Amino acid sequence: xxxxxxxxxxxxxxxxxxxxxxxxxxxxxxxxxxxxxxxxxxxxxxxxxxxxxxxxxxxxxxxxxxxxxxxxxxxxxxxxxxxxxxxxxxxxxxxxxxxxxxxxxxxxxxxxxxxxxxxxxxxxxxxxxxxx
Numbered sequence: 142x143x144x145x146x147x148x149x150x151x152x153x154x155x156x157x158x159x160x161x162x163x164x165x166x167x168x169x170x171x172x173x174x175x176x177x178x179x180x181x182x183x184x185x186x187x188x189x190x191x192x193x194x195x196x197x198x199x200x201x202x203x204x205x206x207x208x209x210x211x212x213x214x215x216x217x218x219x220x221x222x223x224x225x226x227x228x229x230x231x232x233x234x235x236x237x238x239x240x241x242x243x244x245x246x247x248x249x250x251x252x253x254x255x256x257x258x259x260x261x262x263x264x265x266x267x268x269x270x271x272x273x
Contacts, residue, residue, distance in 0.1 A: 148181035156184045160191050167195065176223060206235040214249045 150173035152158055160181070161173050180187040198208055209231045216224035232242065 143179055145179055145182040147175055147178035150178060152181070154184070157181045157187065160187050164191065174227065206232060206237065209235060210237070210245050213245060217246065217249050218253055
């Protein structure tokens, strides 16, 4: 159960409506996902989160599928059911099949375990990136 009342996606508040319309157009979707409706309870935060998401999730050196896979990996690691579902759906929409999803989740599981082992053994880093 949400801790705030979800803002109706047909709101007449011009500030919220502008963001909601942009979300629908940008994501090519017919309805506003619940996370955005919850964030709309604080319109300034809604605008900030949406602007930040649009800036970071646009294609750049990394394509959108790669970015969504990273988002899914972080969501799985953090245990966020909402985000796991949302980003799994996004990767599917971008062409990731069940075999690819299985590979992503196997990598997530492997490196969550390896990270914990490295931390538990308190291993000092000895393979370092080159300064650039």
